[in-house]
Amino acid sequence: MSVAATLDGGGVETRRAPYVKLKPGPGRSAPEVALDQRERIHAAMIDLVGERGYEKVTARALSRLSGVSTRSFYKHFESKEDCFACTHQMVANRVVRQMVEARAGESGWRERLRLAFDAFTSELARDPRAGRLLLVDVYVMGPEGLRQLRRLEETIGERIEEGIASAPGHQEDSSLLVEGMVSGMVSVARSRLLAGREDELPTLAGPLADWALSLQGGPPEEGTSVYPRTTRLSRRTEAPSTSSSVPPAEPSGRALVAQNERSLLLSAVAKLVAAEGYENVTERAIYEVAGSSRRSFAANFDDVEDCILTALYERTRDVLARAAEAQASTSTWASGIHRAIASICSDVGSDSVFARLHFDAIFATGVRGVESRERLRGEISRRLVRGAPAYARLDGPALEASIGAVWSILGRCVAEGQAWRTQRLAPALAYLVLAPMIGSDTAATEISRRNDFPGSSSDSEPTQSNIEQQIGETQSCTTTE
Numbered sequence: 001m002s003v004a005a006t007l008d009g010g011g012v013e014t015r016r017a018p019y020v021k022l023k024p025g026p027g028r029s030a031p032e033v034a035l036d037q038r039e040r041i042h043a044a045m046i047d048l049v050g051e052r053g054y055e056k057v058t059a060r061a062l063s064r065l066s067g068v069s070t071r072s073f074y075k076h077f078e079s080k081e082d083c084f085a086c087t088h089q090m091v092a093n094r095v096v097r098q099m100v101e102a103r104a105g106e107s108g109w110r111e112r113l114r115l116a117f118d119a120f121t122s123e124l125a126r127d128p129r130a131g132r133l134l135l136v137d138v139y140v141m142g143p144e145g146l147r148q149l150r151r152l153e154e155t156i157g158e159r160i161e162e163g164i165a166s167a168p169g170h171q172e173d174s175s176l177l178v179e180g181m182v183s184g185m186v187s188v189a190r191s192r193l194l195a196g197r198e199d200e201l202p203t204l205a206g207p208l209a210d211w212a213l214s215l216q217g218g219p220p221e222e223g224t225s226v227y228p229r230t231t232r233l234s235r236r237t238e239a240p241s242t243s244s245s246v247p248p249a250e251p252s253g254r255a256l257v258a259q260n261e262r263s264l265l266l267s268a269v270a271k272l273v274a275a276e277g278y279e280n281v282t283e284r285a286i287y288e289v290a291g292s293s294r295r296s297f298a299a300n301f302d303d304v305e306d307c308i309l310t311a312l313y314e315r316t317r318d319v320l321a322r323a324a325e326a327q328a329s330t331s332t333w334a335s336g337i338h339r340a341i342a343s344i345c346s347d348v349g350s351d352s353v354f355a356r357l358h359f360d361a362i363f364a365t366g367v368r369g370v371e372s373r374e375r376l377r378g379e380i381s382r383r384l385v386r387g388a389p390a391y392a393r394l395d396g397p398a399l400e401a402s403i404g405a406v407w408s409i410l411g412r413c414v415a416e417g418q419a420w421r422t423q424r425l426a427p428a429l430a431y432l433v434l435a436p437m438i439g440s441d442t443a444a445t446e447i448s449r450r451n452d453f454p455g456s457s458s459d460s461e462p463t464q465s466n467i468e469q470q471i472g473e474t475q476s477c478t479t480t481e
Contacts, residue, residue: 038076038086040066045087050129054084054140085141085148091134092152098123099159112163113212117185118205120156124189128198135190139370142279146415153408157182160212167216176425179412180405180432181212187404188397191374204397211398214436262300264290266311273308274353281308308357315354316376319347324383333389334446337434340384341406342426348410349422359414377403384433392437402433 044066048057059080063070077083102119103112124131134152138145157178164178185208192200268290272281283304287297301307327340348355381403385394406429413422427447434443 034076037066037068037072041068041073041076041083042087042090045083046091046127046130046133049084049133049137054137057084059083081141085144088133088138088141088145088148091130092148092155094130095120095123095134096152096155096159099156103163109164109167110213113160114206114209116160116163117209117212118202120185121189121201121205121208124193125198125201128193131189131198131201132193135186136193136370143415150412150415153179153182153186156186164216176409176428177215179409180402180428181215183408184208184211184401184405184432187377187408188401190370191400191404194371194374207395207397208401211395211401211436214398214440215432216440261290261292261296265292265297265300265307266314268292269304269307270311270315270353270357273311274356278308278356283307312357313376315351315357319344319351319354320380320383322347323380327384332446333387333392334434334438334443337384338427338430338447341430341433342423345410345422345426345429348414349419352419355414355419359411377407388437394437398436399433402436405429405432 041062044062045057048061048065057080059073060070062068062080062083063073066073073083077086099116099119103115106112106115124134135149138149141148157175160181161175161178188204188208189201192198192204265286269281269286272285272289281304283294283297286304286307287294297307301310323340323343326343327336330336330339348358377400381399384403385392385399388394409425409429410422413419413425430447431440431443434446437443438446
């Protein structure tokens with residue numbers, strides 16, 4: 001059960017059980033009573049969303065559980081939506097406050113960062129329902145939910161920036177690096193809350209802090225070493241099988257018709273999302289644009305949400321297949337990672353349908369959409385580390401945080417109408433993935449090489465043994481304060 005927080009007369013935060021009304025008395029001021037009511041309503045919102053899901057929460061249920069009359073509820077909040085948004089902001093403020101207080105009095109920048117990460121994960125673990133509302137359930141608010149999440153991450157980023165400002169070699173303009181640190185931490189926390197594994201959160205604070213510290217060397221500047229692809233990679237969705245030379249049989253008759261209808265419906269929903277936004281997509285609009293029928297739609301999909309998620313999966317599968325080809329086309333694993341991420345960035349920047357499906361239509365699918373995207377990010381992680389050399393540090397939470405950071409930054413560009421910028425960010429995003437695995441100096445060196453992109457050449461391409469030697473000399477993660 002959630003715990004309400006109040007301030008005593010001396011400004012010290014105290015804890016009491018939620019829904020317990022203040023004792024009546026002549027000394028209670030109107031603002032004090034109003035604050036008490038709001039806190040009880042916030043606690044009720046957290047608990048009811050955790051028990052029922054946001055869609056089934058009503059103002060009457062909130063009033064009943066909190067012990068506040070419906071009339072009083074509407075004095076404080078315009079609607080259930082307004083109450084949810086205010087509750088989300090209250091939880092966000094509490095988390096940020098804990099992070100700031102945890103590092104107070106600590107002079108070392110590394111320890112300040114560790115304490116901040118520990119406070120973040122510990123606060124979410126202390127009240128998992130509030131944490132889930134903060135990072136998962138907020139997606140029910142649609143675009144406004146995304147804006148509130150962005151504001152939370154920006155606020156945390158400002159606090160992180162203050163904490164590491166004294167780090168040796170810290171870059172004055174490190175906004176992208178700090179954004180990556182914050183979004184990676186948030187991504188890992190969200191995945192644990194989604195899976196009901198919030199008990200793991202406190203144990204992840206150390207590994208996540210180490211991951212963030214490994215990025216401190218700083219990524220290349222935006223636009224460094226990004227080269228247009230001179231040839232379009234094929235759209236095959238899977239690598240050719242080596243187990244048999246017999247091609248799969250082509251569908252025929254009714255099977256072919258059904259397959260074509262399904263493809264038309266998926267193409268239609270993707271176009272509708274890209275052109276009109278997910279909020280305007282209806283079942284009828286999908287089958288009419290596809291030139292199909294309601295019966296055909298029902299035979300292929302459960303509902304509009306299912307259709308959108310299927311279209312998202314298939315588009316993403318194509319994007320990952322092209323990234324895999326790009327990764328395999330270079331001679332070193334590290335440069336392959338860079339090129340795979342450049343391929344993904346190119347698709348996000350040039351394919352508005354994929355960008356809107358993956359980074360916008362998530363709001364139409366609620367928690368199911370968040371879960372689906374988490375699974376896709378897991379697939380990206382597995383593909384990127386495939387064939388990794390022995391010297392690479394493949395820490396699970398670190399890799400998860402890196403991919404989460406990359407995806408969050410790409411999503412922000414799309415949300416802000418700057419998808420065109422994503423390809424210029426490819427080196428910095430590749431750095432977020434590579435630095436924790438091979439060291440910041442080596443990662444920056446690998447990313448700066450021109451010879452791993454089409455149309456470029458070099459006579460001094462690095463070998464894996466060269467990289468191993470560089471890693472032995474890289475001590476960026478253990479620099480003394």
